[in-house]
Amino acid sequence: MFEDIMENIIVKHPLVHCITNYVTVNDVANVLLACGASPIMADDEKEAEEITSICTALNINIGTLNSRTVKSMLAAGKKANELSHTVVLDPVGAGASAFRTKTTFELLEKVKFSVIRGNISEIKTVDKGCGTTQGVDADVSDAVTDENLEEAVAFAKGLSRKTGAVIVITGAIDIAADSEKAYVIRNGNPAMSKVTGTGCMLSGMVAAFAGANKGKTLLAATAAVCTMGLAGELAFKRIEEEDKGTSTLRAYIIDEISRMTAGRLEGGARIEVK
Amino acid sequence: MFEDIMENIIVKHPLVHCITNYVTVNDVANVLLACGASPIMADDEKEAEEITSICTALNINIGTLNSRTVKSMLAAGKKANELSHTVVLDPVGAGASAFRTKTTFELLEKVKFSVIRGNISEIKTVDKGCGTTQGVDADVSDAVTDENLEEAVAFAKGLSRKTGAVIVITGAIDIAADSEKAYVIRNGNPAMSKVTGTGCMLSGMVAAFAGANKGKTLLAATAAVCTMGLAGELAFKRIEEEDKGTSTLRAYIIDEISRMTAGRLEGGARIEVK
């Protein structure tokens, strides 16, 4: 299922332009190298377009946004669209402040995204910025669970229809969906929530995976979600054995991503099609 | 002694708004998650007040300050005061440049802090910004030692009286004091000075511990200091056994914080009341 996806990353070695927050930027860079891609971080308007031009994909993360970097996000996003590059949005904290929500809406209006990845609360904020709200929204309140899974999948497909982007909702259960098809992914470990940046790292990987696999965005994004989840499981098992804590968990997650193969991924992925 | 303090963090899961330097920001975020709190980093004036409003505590660290972030510190600090949130100041490098000293003084003038944490040199600079200097200041020159401990404790209590904040002075011997009472803490290991950010991480933890324990600020700050020191001791023991160096020490410090319990802390804390 993921063999071509994984091979394309190694072969194409995609360069990913990241305009991302300074909290997790080092982990994002290291995870991109770990999965076979290359990172370039550049957040100034003076070079945003030019840097994006030499890349395969653009990863926009609003985690520690400010007026200066928002301009760069818009400039890079438009240029990446012109060049038909893969563009990923990680709307960190959308809904938590008017500035983040407004910036998310402005990005959605001016840039066409290939993938939008966030937790359910961020993705619901994204939905509010995309015209008329749908009935299903209200049913997916705090978390995606087995009880509201059908509604959550319908919501993700609906938002994909509205935005044209693959929608990735991460949590205890992950969903990756385009307007027609959804994958439900049950990899990962709850301890991952004790490590900052697993979401940011995943968005970077989604940009790399999708950038190296044009025309297969949904499958590529799903492979990235499974890779992160499986790495989390393997890493957690190891820290339990070695009696270690959350910082070593973080290191082992990246370690496992650097050692991931298509075979290993296929063996460990827990995916269902909806 | 620390059972309630530790339990409140787990139960209340405080959200801590950090306006902090970009050198150690990832470690601060990870240590907050490790100790049972949650971090949110936001340094732009456009959202500083709003983000602080949804939090329990605010952690201001001037490590890599600039004109843009100083405005956000002031705005967030005032808003946090209005809402009676816990507010911590980490005056990194105060005294090393006029800009840092001036910013420290401006923050002290316009924001009421619950806790101020720094090394002796930074705290002495803080003292200079708080009106008339006291006689004891001159006696605590470079480091807190057994020889000048009484003077240092008196100095900390005096500064607490002037500022209304709990004063935490860290070094080989740590002091946490309000105007009446001081705890002298002898946990930690000299190798911790070979890891950047143990001070920044501690300030983040102090914000979380005090935020979850309103009305017990001194005891909460002391618990945070002990937690960091004991984690350092345990981490150092382990890198010695495993023949490792300073980067693994950093990881193991956070690991130990993520595995800390009230029982473990009480067993390892070396505290004296002054």
Add this chain to the structure above:
Amino acid sequence: MFEDIMENIIVKHPLVHCITNYVTVNDVANVLLACGASPIMADDEKEAEEITSICTALNINIGTLNSRTVKSMLAAGKKANELSHTVVLDPVGAGASAFRTKTTFELLEKVKFSVIRGNISEIKTVDKGCGTTQGVDADVSDAVTDENLEEAVAFAKGLSRKTGAVIVITGAIDIAADSEKAYVIRNGNPAMSKVTGTGCMLSGMVAAFAGANKGKTLLAATAAVCTMGLAGELAFKRIEEEDKGTSTLRAYIIDEISRMTAGRLEGGARIEVK
């Protein structure tokens, strides 16, 4: 060969002012502590000169430059020159955008560097900013190899003549050269390219090593290059034994630097004089 160099770092404990990118800044700070130096990060124009004044060396890295920090780089660079401090340039991504190239040229024009360290592509961009190009340039295309080593060494010596700086070109084979003499260093491991920041960390170490060894800049820079390469070899050996990945490799590189001694370095260094 390196005994005095290494001892001077421990004895003089140089304070290194870094104006560096936010991607790898934490690793740079930790590696400076690991090798026996101390870091201070300060990138605002309001304090750049003052902070540099209290330091031994200045490390300018343009990895995530912006208009605000470029001003600080120029101000700090000029002040460091006035005070005859060691000044290192790491022209990250020079050639990748007009902004980075222009900034590199402006820095070269207005600041006198003690050492310039980059990969071959960055150093070739530096050369373009230094007046008339030399014939050898074209021959050193993508990487320094055994085939083009003589040309690369001649190029490095020529650029040192033009800039007055020791030139350090890193890659599979590393070169450190002044106008008269070059060291070719064959330490390191290809897996190091899967870790972000080994170059940035090395530039920080070069600033520390050269700052503590005035008058021996070439030898000090060479010692730093060997230290990083040997640490990479030892770290790689260990992750192979322990079945780990790239994040642990990063940690072990810093671990090995923190455990490096002159004896260990002499035993492992693979150097040739050209």
